[in-house]
Amino acid sequence: MAFWYNVVSGQVESDENKSQGDDLMGPYATQDEAAKALESAAARTKAWDDEDRAWDEQGLED
Known part of the structure; x- marks a missing residue:
C-alpha cells in the first residue's frame, strides 16, 4: 500500500482514501x-x- 501527503489538509492518506492528485505528494512507502x-x-x-x-x-x- 502506498501513502500520500495532502498539501491542502496536511494529512496523510492511503491508496484507499486519497484525494485528487493535484493536492497530493507521493507515493511514499x-x-x-x-x-x-x-x-x-x-x-x-x-x-x-x-x-x-x-x-x-x-x-x-x-
Missing part, C-alpha cells in the same frame, strides 16, 4: 515518510540549490 513529505522536499530543494551555487561559483554556468 510508509505513513511516516508521507508525514515528512514537506521536510523531505525542502531538504532536496536545499541540496539542489547548494549544488547550483557550487556550480555557479566554479564559473560553470549554463
